[in-house]
Amino acid sequence: MPELPEVETVVRDLRAARLVGRRIVKARVFWRKTIADPAPTGFAREIRGRTIQRLARRGKFIVAELSGARTLLVHLRMSGHLDVQPAKTRPRRHDRVVWTLDDGRQLHFADTRKFGRVWLVRNPAHVLGELGPEPLEISSAALAAGLAARARQLKPLLLDQTFLAGVGNIYSDEALWAARLHPQRRSDRLTAAQAADLRRAIQAALRKGIRNLGTTFGNGQTHFVLPRGERGRNQEQLNAYGQTGRPCPRCGTPIRRILVGQRSTHLCPRCQRQPKESR
DNA sequence: AAGTGTCCCTGCGAGC
DNA sequence: TGCTCGCAGGGACACT
Numbered sequence: 001m002p003e004l005p006e007v008e009t010v011v012r013d014l015r016a017a018r019l020v021g022r023r024i025v026k027a028r029v030f031w032r033k034t035i036a037d038p039a040p041t042g043f044a045r046e047i048r049g050r051t052i053q054r055l056a057r058r059g060k061f062i063v064a065e066l067s068g069a070r071t072l073l074v075h076l077r078m079s080g081h082l083d084v085q086p087a088k089t090r091p092r093r094h095d096r097v098v099w100t101l102d103d104g105r106q107l108h109f110a111d112t113r114k115f116g117r118v119w120l121v122r123n124p125a126h127v128l129g130e131l132g133p134e135p136l137e138i139s140s141a142a143l144a145a146g147l148a149a150r151a152r153q154l155k156p157l158l159l160d161q162t163f164l165a166g167v168g169n170i171y172s173d174e175a176l177w178a179a180r181l182h183p184q185r186r187s188d189r190l191t192a193a194q195a196a197d198l199r200r201a202i203q204a205a206l207r208k209g210i211r212n213l214g215t216t217f218g219n220g221q222t223h224f225v226l227p228r229g230e231r232g233r234n235q236e237q238l239n240a241y242g243q244t245g246r247p248c249p250r251c252g253t254p255i256r257r258i259l260v261g262q263r264s265t266h267l268c269p270r271c272q273r274q275p276k277e278s279r
Numbered sequence: 280a281a282g283t284g285t286c287c288c289t290g291c292g293a294g295c
Numbered sequence: 296t297g298c299t300c301g302c303a304g305g306g307a308c309a310c311t
Binding site: 033078079094111112113114115150151152153156261262 | 289
Binding site: 001002003060075076077078079113115117159161168169262263264 | 302303304305306
């Protein structure tokens, strides 16, 4: 499941593939619902001839600035995958959109579960405008103020993209574990020190994910794999996420899995105590 | 305002 | 082996 570190890794990989400066000569859409905006026919027509000028990331969105004041936005959601293929590669089973570049190479958007979305817009704020701050850039004061301004359970709040842009299920569990905070603690009841701990933990978890080239589960068919087909290695270093029943690396208590806001959540019941006043 | 439930999708693992 | 079934999950949306 691509979150901030995985998307950052994809963007860096695409930059390394030297897509910037290439012109898009053709777009083929194999699954219409993948194109969120505009309509699929207009999408193919409007993107043709535009040059990729810059590749960036905002939250979990991949942002490609194109010539002629257009922006291509890609959200991988659950199973989306971008990779660069040689000229004349035939579309594969799960390809939803394929762009052909002026050097013949193709950019493939494959997406097994079809949750991923692609936009071609004049104004990216139309899509990105509601996103909260970048977690790697937010100040301690801003995060503390944001936590205090809401009365939410920590875990759903961290997953709320209008609160912080880019944190998902894996890294929120890892951050809460590192900060020793129960996922259902109320956001407005943290001490200043706990808020500062949480910020450090979020940033450390994300930076570690980026260093490890992301978290890869499964075979890449349903889970994250780098554009060049490599696997990340963060899954080998997780402390809480997916570790149900295994000993907490800090205290040895078995990691427990609970549901919070319909999302599976992993925690150490001893390190991450739920204070009475929070529920 | 915060929380819950439903939907979108498909592959996979469990159970039979 | 081959079947059915339930789960996984980011985000949009309706509803309480």
